[in-house]
Amino acid sequence: MKAVIFDCDGVLVNSETLSAIAYKNVYARYGLTITPEAFSAMLGMKQADILASLRGVEGELLPAEAEGELTSEILSLLGQLVRHTPGLPQFLDQLDQPYCVASSSDVPRIRLSLDTAGILDRFEGRIFSSSMVANGKPAPDLFLLAAEKLGVEPCDCIVFEDSAAGVTAAVAAGMTPVGYIGGDHLPPEHEAKLRAAGAADIVPDWRAAGQFLKRETRPQS
Template identity: 40%
Template structure:
């Protein structure tokens, strides 16, 4: 087997945004009667689409969140991005070193993905091949977004390699029949994060983006 497509998750893989996003969600949820810390958001909803996270919360509290909820989270997130967001260290060089088609498959909204990649200086390297869970019926851990991305890019799932930082993402990519590498170098990752990604089905794990090209070559060689 040789890989024909690299699929990157966005938050926590390309941009070091998970802590920021969790803070925005925690602040907004708490204000609307669902008290939760940023760490609680991280543990419960890492890799889950905003749409599905909202459904979970509404089921638990037994009522709908206000129509303005997404707009409030988005405004808080974008505000934090402007001051605090950065690219994952060395990811720009890693992207440039991969002589393969590349795309993004993220649980975020198109606007959030675009803004995050732009703030981190990565948008020009990946546009226009950027796909959002809003384009499919089910978000991660379902395989829909990965299969959609592969279809749009003209690649067979078994020839795709996915770079993910969440258990939901690894689970979804594996359900799509793809090889997954688990990244645990984001600021949100805890000591047990690597083991969680391996248990979810990651073929290998790494914490430094400079390792990615060599790791892909090694996995490709082992699969031939």
């Protein structure tokens, strides 16, 4: 493998629980209730696509005029509380391959999350967002853009993802998706969803991810 692509939310940073709080709070202000299961089903999708399909149990969508309010609430929480996933800096230190982040979030949110978590400098110049392509995950567009910018073929890329939508996108791009379940937001049954979507392997932490990379890059005898 010649390059590594990371999703951001739930992979590089433990942000999904914070996003879930923001969604719950803003929906509630408009008389809507969203369940953890409903929000979990949207993992990996960009905000516009989530808002177009995430209905409260009452059956209604969040009003369009509330999107800015939701964005502000998410950014406020991220700017105060988001942290990188355990062991990530040490994993990045060991990487020999070029790497980047390819996230469904927009660039300002990605940068805020990485900066607050203290890892922005590791990704400068290699931040790719679904806002840069026509179709977000589960379409392959974003990952194909990342491979092009890194100067590698899609088949030479490993993708670390925590969502079924992201794994599906990596498969469609012809890449090797690895399901990362070391975030603080995933239920035990999530591993099965990632495998069903096409994950080549599942890693519970960055130490296991390092072992996976060693196996994949070991010279063939």
